[in-house]
Amino acid sequence: MEIFIADHAGFCFGVERAVSLVEETSHKYSGVFTLGPIIHNPQIVSRFAESGVGVCNDPEDVNDENTVVVRSHGITKATYDKLSERKVNVVDATCPFVKKAQNRAKELGDKGATVVVFGEKDHPEVKSIVSFIDSEFLIVSDITEAENLPYTENYALVAQTTQNSESFDKIAEILKNKCDNLTINNTICNATSLRQASAIDLAKKVDIMIVIGGKNSGNTTRLYEICKEICSDAYHIETKDELKKEIFDSSRKVGITAGASTPGYLVEEVIEFLKEVSK
Numbered sequence: 001m002e003i004f005i006a007d008h009a010g011f012c013f014g015v016e017r018a019v020s021l022v023e024e025t026s027h028k029y030s031g032v033f034t035l036g037p038i039i040h041n042p043q044i045v046s047r048f049a050e051s052g053v054g055v056c057n058d059p060e061d062v063n064d065e066n067t068v069v070v071r072s073h074g075i076t077k078a079t080y081d082k083l084s085e086r087k088v089n090v091v092d093a094t095c096p097f098v099k100k101a102q103n104r105a106k107e108l109g110d111k112g113a114t115v116v117v118f119g120e121k122d123h124p125e126v127k128s129i130v131s132f133i134d135s136e137f138l139i140v141s142d143i144t145e146a147e148n149l150p151y152t153e154n155y156a157l158v159a160q161t162t163q164n165s166e167s168f169d170k171i172a173e174i175l176k177n178k179c180d181n182l183t184i185n186n187t188i189c190n191a192t193s194l195r196q197a198s199a200i201d202l203a204k205k206v207d208i209m210i211v212i213g214g215k216n217s218g219n220t221t222r223l224y225e226i227c228k229e230i231c232s233d234a235y236h237i238e239t240k241d242e243l244k245k246e247i248f249d250s251s252r253k254v255g256i257t258a259g260a261s262t263p264g265y266l267v268e269e270v271i272e273f274l275k276e277v278s279k
């Protein structure tokens with residue numbers, strides 16, 4: 001059996017930073033909570049729980065002496081305000097790329113534009129971006145919604161960091177014909193597209209694709225769907241324990257990829273499992 005790993009797989013910069021910040025904070029303080037699960041990976045969340053890091057869903061749920069770590073995809077301005085009212089110690093693990101999207105959206109709104117945010121309306125990151133806009137804003141989740149926007153004087157376009165760049169460019173083209181002045185600020189981070197492109201490359205040359213990551217992780221599920229379209233023998237697993245030896249034929253080529261919220265040790269465990277199977 002030959003084992004191949006996608007060129008870009010596993011933790012992205014923002015997730016790695018958030019996980020390291022939780023680790024550092026839990027060594028420094030007691031009573032540490034993350035505001036929501038720190039990442040969409042049950043194994044990492046369980047590991048933190050075992051080391052005493054709790055999960056709270058609202059600043060109201062913690063005591064003044066607790067420390068709260070903010071997740072990589074950010075929180076709303078109202079939640080920051082609540083945290084500062086509570087006077088709890090806050091460690092902000094919001095990814096710098098998400099901060100940039102929040103800041104750009106606010107600045108463009110302050111300059112008088114109607115801010116159009118390309119993203120998923122119910123996603124916490126989009127909720128956080130729009131919460132910093134003090135003027136008018138609109139959220140569009142796809143090209144059709146952009147086509148239905150009314151004509152106005154000034155539009156400014158930003159995006160949720162994990163959106164697709166091609167769709168962003170198409171939406172920008174549509175908006176050019178819907179206003180007198182359009183400011184385009186592409187706030188998409190390339191971690192998602194790099195993982196998808198290298199998963200596609202790999203899926204084309206292997207017989208089996210294994211996609212590792214939380215079943216609750218949107219970016220991992222999307223990676224699995226993309227791989228499955230190219231390589232029908234694809235599996236979305238969280239850990240090596242879900243793999244059955246029988247599915248591997250010793251002569252087969254096996255490809256591995258992992259979502260942006262999947263830690264390296266889970267990938268290593270799968271590689272070790274496959275090496276054992278192929279002996």
Ligand code: SF4
Binds near residue numbers: 012014015072073161
């Ligand atoms: S996908 Fe990009 S924006 Fe999101 S946490 Fe990772 S590096 Fe940051």
